[in-house]
Amino acid sequence: MNSEIFAILGNALSGTTLDIVPIILVLGFFQLVAIRKAIPHLKQKLVGLGLVVLGLGIFIVGLEQCVFPIGTQMAQQLTDLTFLADNDSVKLEALQNAKHIAPGVYLWTYVFAFLIGFSTTLAEPALIAVAYKAKEITTGAISAWGLRISVALGVAAGVTLGVYRIVMGSPLHYYIVAGYVFLIIQTCFAPKQIIPLAYDSGGVTTSTVTVPLIAALGIGLASSVPGRSPLIDGFGLIAFASLFPMITVMAYAMITEKLAKRKEIE
């Protein structure tokens, strides 16, 4: 088991190194050609980049040891028709032959999608970084946890709706375009300061932790629901997970602004 862990660690480290090599090349090139100055605290920065690679590598190994196997196994079990039918063969046959899927059948899958979307987003390193920066700039007016929780709620709602769409089999772009329209209207009423951050949080949320788990959930679900194709219906969950955080982050800013105003009046 030990050698296995080292193999995984080696893999993860080479993956994160591959991520950082182009960055170092670009930074080095522009430092030499455009800025033409020695880099201050070079040693400290190189150590810091080393820590980024090492930390991310260890983080990914940990995820592969505990979160991913259990998460994917759960996604499979929860969407398995035998589990849904409580091991009852009559129910199982009815499920397999049903032309219309009652949306309630997958209740536990929705709950799982919501909770796993919420909890994994809270541990997403890129989001932690952006929340930290936002807090620093606004000198605490936007709290790091407030931002992270509203993003996580957005991912949770998005993934749940995305799972519902896979069960129902309706076309992805109807939901997404409707989401865009809602988002643009909401933007007109949101505090100006939050708008760029809100739109950024859509792309930030879906990386190291969330993508593999959500993809496993989508593909598992699309292969088990009768009449769905994993290739066409399995994609799209990530799109939901990046759309909804924009809505919830703006909502968060609108609510905190309202509360602050109310306090002023009092």
Add this chain to the structure above:
Amino acid sequence: MLTVSIQLAGPVKTIKFLFSKIFSAFMDVVPIIAVITFFQLAIIQKPFLQLNQTLFGVLLVVMGLFIFILGLESALFPIGEKMANEFAIKGNPWWIIFFGFALGFSTTIAEPALTVIASKAGGLAAGAGAIENNKDSVANFVLGLRFTVAFSVGLAIAIGVVRILKGWPLIWFIVVGYSLITITTFFAPQEIIGIAYDSGGITTSTITVPLVTALGVGLATSIRGRNPMLDGFGLIALASLNPIIFVLGYGILVYGAGGL
């Protein structure tokens, strides 16, 4: 910044500081542990198969997150801000626009998540008969898709840098971008839509996001009359929007216009 604070503080303070960092990393992971434990025990109703391995994994996740955040504060953030600052002092806008493009392109072309999605899309296209079902044409398709996405991310960051320099509101770009996506979707083949929409979310990796954020915020801070909140954020937003348009376009090129 970080090492400086460690050097200034005594050993007790250093230990306290590190512990508070480890504790906050642990708090980040607690919700995942809670959800997984709940489902394993209450819904699936089976004991954890390899409890040791799971606990060891949790420990690694916490330590990894802790080390990553140390590196983030001592390298990624300061580097991004310093570069932005230097460019702003230099005053030649073309260098920084080119820098934005190079950063976006190079980090995306090597992105593992993109490689995975692109290969899946390649298999899909071959299966649907849109391209010839042999190794060469699938590899060509996959490479073309990766270049398309990487180019679109580079372009998005370059445009985003111009936006910060000029101080244009982000929402113009968003509205135009969403309109383009909506229009292109109506001409795009069914098979590419899901992949295209997903590609927007996966292009920005954990290392790229802090660096690009620091770049934007650093630029907005260095240029007079720019507000870091209003102008500094928004680079990631464009980098997640643009690939959708380009991948839809790539789909139309390869499959031919689909229509709905």
